Amino acid sequence: MKxxxxxxxxETDWRILGELQADGRLSYKELGxxxxxxxxxxxxxxxxxxxxxxxxxxxxxxxxxKAGQPLLAFLQLRCRPADCxxxxxxxxxxxxxxxxxxxxxxxxxxLKVRASSLGDLEGLIEKLGAHGEMRTHIVLSTQYEGRPVExxxxxxxxxxxxxxxx
Amino acid sequence: MKxxxxxxxxETDWRILGELQADGRLSYKELGxxxxxxxxxxxxxxxxxxxxxxxxxxxxxxxxxKAGQPLLAFLQLRCRPADCxxxxxxxxxxxxxxxxxxxxxxxxxxLKVRASSLGDLEGLIEKLGAHGEMRTHIVLSTQYEGRPVExxxxxxxxxxxxxxxx
DNA sequence: ACTGAAATGCTCTAACT
DNA sequence: AGTTAGAGCATTTCAGT
Numbered sequence: 630m631k632x633x634x635x636x637x638x639x640e641t642d643w644r645i646l647g648e649l650q651a652d653g654r655l656s657y658k659e660l661g662x663x664x665x666x667x668x669x670x671x672x673x674x675x676x677x678x679x680x681x682x683x684x685x686x687x688x689x690x691x692x693x694x695k696a697g698q699p700l701l702a703f704l705q706l707r708c709r710p711a712d713c714x715x716x717x718x719x720x721x722x723x724x725x726x727x728x729x730x731x732x733x734x735x736x737x738x739x740l741k742v743r744a745s746s747l748g749d750l751e752g753l754i755e756k757l758g759a760h761g762e763m764r765t766h767i768v769l770s771t772q773y774e775g776r777p778v779e780x781x782x783x784x785x786x787x788x789x790x791x792x793x794x795x
Numbered sequence: 796m797k798x799x800x801x802x803x804x805x806e807t808d809w810r811i812l813g814e815l816q817a818d819g820r821l822s823y824k825e826l827g828x829x830x831x832x833x834x835x836x837x838x839x840x841x842x843x844x845x846x847x848x849x850x851x852x853x854x855x856x857x858x859x860x861k862a863g864q865p866l867l868a869f870l871q872l873r874c875r876p877a878d879c880x881x882x883x884x885x886x887x888x889x890x891x892x893x894x895x896x897x898x899x900x901x902x903x904x905x906l907k908v909r910a911s912s913l914g915d916l917e918g919l920i921e922k923l924g925a926h927g928e929m930r931t932h933i934v935l936s937t938q939y940e941g942r943p944v945e946x947x948x949x950x951x952x953x954x955x956x957x958x959x960x961x
Numbered sequence: 962a963c964t965g966a967a968a969t970g971c972t973c974t975a976a977c978t
Numbered sequence: 979a980g981t982t983a984g985a986g987c988a989t990t991t992c993a994g995t
Contacts, residue, residue, distance in 0.1 A: 638862075646857060653819045653853035658988060668989070670963050685858045687819035690851045691812060691944040696804075698944060701896070703869075703905055705932075724945060729938035730867070739869055739932060745947050766871075766905060772895035778857040778864060779890060781911050824971060834972070836980055 638683070641666065643780045645674055646683070650777035653687040690775065693743050700744040701768040704754065707737050708761040725753045804849070807832065809946045811840055812849070816943040819853040856941065859909050866910040867934040870920070873903050874927040891919045 638646075644664045648655055657668040657675070664671070678684045693699070713736075728741035740757070744750035754765060804812075810830045814821055823834040823841070830837070844850045859865070879902075894907035906923070910916035920931060 646855065646862070649855035650857060651852075651854065653855045656988060657990095667964055669965090669991085672989075673962085681861065682858055683861045685856045686817075687853065687855050688817065688941075688943075689812065689815035689819045689853050691816060692848055692851045693944050695847065695849045696812070696944045697947060703896075703898075724947065727942040728940045730869075730934045730940075731936045731938065732869075733933040733935055737932070739934070743944075749947075766903070767899040768896040768905070769899055770897045772897065774894045774896075775854075776893040777854075778859050778862045778909075781863060781890065781915075822971060823973095833981055835974085835982090838972075839979085 642674060642678065645671065646678065647777060647779065649675070649684070649687075697745050698743040700747065700750055701771065702742050702744070702750060703766040703768070704740040704742055704757060705732075705737055705764040705766070706740060706757065706761055707735055707763070713738075713760065723753060723757070725749065808840060808844065811837065812844065813943060813945065815841070815850070815853075863911050864909040866913065866916055867937065868908050868910070868916060869932040869934070870906040870908055870923060871898075871903055871930040871932070872906060872923065872927055873901055873929070879904075879926065889919060889923070891915065 641664055645660065648660055648663055657671045660675075661668045661671045666674075675684070693701070723742075725742045725744050726740050727743050728739075730739040731737075732739050742750070742753060744753060750767075754763065757763060807830055811826065814826055814829055823837045826841075827834045827837045832840075841850070859867070889908075891908045891910050892906050893909050894905075896905040897903075898905050908916070908919060910919060916933075920929065923929060
């Protein structure tokens with residue numbers, strides 16, 4: 630599979646990426662006005678970014694609190710290898726679970742969950758507790774979330790096999 | 796400010812929300828075809844959802860790995876109240892920090908960070924370590940992320956002051 | 962790779978049910 | 979709240995640079 634190298638993305642691509650992360654419904658015409666390119670030129674660049682997978686899709690950003698899920702928590706799960714959450718029941722069965730990450734360290738899993746009420750959260754924690762030792766972190770407030778992916782000047786030359794395989 | 800009650804959202808609104816979270820660039824015409832409504836009717840419903848803040852915006856979903864940030868980690872910070880991260884330097888100054896949550900428990904902060912390399916991550920951890928005791932969880936793999944907000948049948952009647960204030 | 966113009970298709974307003 | 983119809987734009991394709 631052909632993958633987009635960072636080196637193939639010029640300043641204009643990054644600006645397009647920035648604008649589209651801030652407003653995914655921008656028209657190509659308006660986008661073109663902002664980065665000083667014609668609509669067809671923009672459309673082609675965006676299509677290339679999509680094909681390369683840099684843009685994985687577009688989505689409405691829904692406010693969970695206003696959609697009935699005001700509670701956020703992080704659950705850290707130290708599974709017993711036998712009945713680990715990732716091996717037995719899929720975490721997708723729990724609608725509260727919005728993210729699942731496998732962690733380094735002590736065979737741990739990090740879950741980000743959203744609940745509609747403390748009762749909902751309590752029930753979830755009880756059910757998940759069956760899979761192993763758990764650590765609960767309830768979020769009181771979120772300073773910010775969903776920072777856009779931006780260009781980094783601090784990127785070092787890649788020294789992995791993939792990096793040399795051009 | 797007038798806020799959208801969950802009870803004001805019917806099945807059609809939830810379907811629209813589902814479709815727009817899956818593809819934020821869907822045309823009103825196509826959206827209308829999917830939920831069996833005309834384009835102007837859809838447009839008005841979407842505009843209402845936007846005004847109510849249920850839809851907070853639209854954005855391109857960028858794959859961080861393909862945009863030069865393959866590393867993900869959660870950093871748990873136990874600040875000394877005096878020079879807490881949230882009080883002194885704003886965490887927004889660190890481009891690696893993509894989420895900041897204030898936690899219950901021992902005056903803790905949960906940071907979600909994305910780095911371009913282990914060196915980048917190491918430098919960040921070093922700098923943030925100055926703000927207090929820290930616990931690092933490097934993500935090895937992500938099972939999923941960005942699950943859409945969906946309707947929940949399990950919602951209980953709200954018993955808070957806000958719940959009664961209709 | 963980008964521009965400009967023409968055809969197509971979508972969005973928006975308005976009049977009405 | 980919803981529909982249909984028409985005017986106004988955006989998108990797409992294509993020829994040209």
